Amino acid sequence: MDFFLLTIVKAAIIAFIFLTTLAYLQLLERKVIAHIQRRPGPYRVGPHGFLQPLADVIKLITKEDVVPPHVNRTFYILAPFFAVFFALIPICLIPFGPQVEIFGITTLMQLTDLPVGLVMVLAIGSIGIYGIALGGWASNNKYSLLGSLRSSAQMVSYELALTIAIATPLLLANTLSLQEITQAQSGFYFGFLPRWHIFQMPWPQIFSFIIFVIAAFAETNRLPFDMPEAENELIGGFHTEYSSMKFAGFFMAEYAGIVTICSIGTVLFLGGYNPLFPPELGSNFVPAFLFLGGAAILFFHALQAERWRDKITFPLFGVVFLGIAAIFAVPMLWPYLLPVFWFVMKAGVLIFLFIWVRGTLPRFRYDQLMAFAWKFLFPIALINLIITSGLVAVVS
């Protein structure tokens, strides 16, 4: 009973934080891309568009839910649920921290630590494609059909490279549990270089990581691999016929996919919740100092603000940042907060990379994309796997 209750509490916390993150990830993306393109982005709803996600959600919910007459009704309605369901599940396997004791209960900072965690994540990721494929098929629209066909072919090609890229950290960690993979990467070389897989001696997994990231772009259908959507070619691709919350389902699935794949990348290659440098060098104070710095910048700009409302909002957020810095400065809370902080930082960098690339690169052509996957990524991943397995065999 205790376990049951605990799991529900953890699931509720993770679901709440995850869904909020998804909503604000969309705002972040719009803001970052807007600044790349020299425009302010969302600006009207709340200070600097801060309440925009809320407005978007309200808009999407209150929109008329159109089911076109020519669709295959069952699958048309099922597809977005499929997509969003399988996009949300993998987060429960991601470890945000080690075992902690809270209110006398010892638990992992993770919803569940399956011994086959990684296989589970890959399996669910592969099932997720059914949402897109079914959606495109059931829409009975030629553009959607083309989009979902592209998507299926793309997934098959890139899943291969992705899986082989993932296999190398597994060889090194010798386990499938995501928690244990993270723990295998704790510690430091020479007292400062973290033992993450990306820095693994004597053969750093840097190629594996790059292949993983490239394949991850393809997996999540993001530029430069956004073939299935390609609004300039296929209008909306598989979601052309969708509106209202069903469209929001696909939309959410896309962002959930990004968060998940970035989290997996963090766990496999970037050492999960392990800090960037050892606590002896003061890594425990990094978050407090970061937020302190953020607050200082905000106060500095508040002094020079030209618009009256900036004179209110900037110090307000400065105070919030100060408060967060104060929380991070309490040593008692470190076991709970620091792992989460490092995890979020690393995953955040990866997510930022996703957004940055979207603002920069054009789209591949379909055949080039397939050639790239099969003739370039796949052989490199394979060679890397062979070298790594050879080294692992020799060392052990």
Add this chain to the structure above:
Amino acid sequence: MSEVPTLEAPVVADLRQVLEAPPETRPRTMVLNMGPQHPSTHGVLRIVLELDGEHVVHARPDIGFLHTGIEKQCENLTYQQAVTLTDRVDYLANMSNNLCYVLAVEKLLQLEVPPRAEWMRVMLVELTRLNSHLVWLGTHAMDVGAMTMFFYCMREREDLLRIFEMFSGQRMMTSYIRIGGLALDAPRGWEQAVGRFMQTFPSRVDEYEDLLKKNPIWMNRIIGVGELDVAELVDLGVTGPMLRAAGIKTDARKDAPYSGYEKFDFEVPTFTENDVYARYRVRIEEMRESIKIINQARAGMPGGAFQADAPKVVLPEREKMKTQMEALIYHFKIVTEGFRVPAGEVYQVIESPRGELGYYVVSDGTSKPLRVHMRTPSFGNLQALARLIQGKLIADVIAILGSMDFVLGDVDR
């Protein structure tokens, strides 16, 4: 010349026949109706694509969704009024259309415009070329997926539109070039406005090149795509940058100079690759040449009158109209009736940003044209579409469409 798909060509057999046929003889192709509402057809072009997988087996462009009847409307307006319609033909290169029509009518009238008007026209038409090429570059890059490029190009275009607004009071439908000269004298501070723009713009063109040419994805998408035999291109009536990208050095500014273009020093960029990339490079180089022309025009801008000394055609000054009897009579005649143009016909060609733009004006001696026909470059260029995209992937179709740079208003008139 090899087979060009015609409108009558059957795309699929009757649906019933298809369904009753045994499965192995059923066609493998799918008909995709691309447009008229599609984000990448640049307006309301409809292309009926017959697809085998993602490969285009057969393409059939269908135009006419933006038919405005401008050619016919011109017959009901006086010569001067019709200038306002020419703006709306090619709404991205309005000044070029103004100029071509105005030159044609001036030829009929045998009217000489003062040098200041000529040079100002050249400068504005070249600015229009920049404007048009910027829109082309932005939308072309966006079609290929580089979204950011579009916003960068629009930023520069905004400056250009401000300059146009400064001159004419309008951002797009300027109607600034009039029969007999210009609508108004250049506004105060135009040198600074154009100068400021010209100071930053060359580096911006380099910036675009950096962003695109150093990107392997972009290069792979456009190199070797959309090639067609040069003879066929000529036969189909393709002109302008598309033909220059195929290695034919044709430019009305050099071949048949008008409005004093012979006094300017510039090159006609040509490339021989004849693909989307060559078209891209031609237009980028054209922007650089336009910059040269604009700078020469700015430096050597003559003073003096901006309208011809032709009281029967050009409205008198306000002050004269109020004080002099003759001026008042001319004013009354021009405003109520318009001016009469000697009977005759004339065909005037200029180089618009899209290619060879020709206006055929027929006069029967009255104050309204008997016929105004436009030989628009977009229409000619679009003829090559079906041949260019045959056998290509859908993604290539988009890249090729972008490289052709047509304006549907220009196609349909």
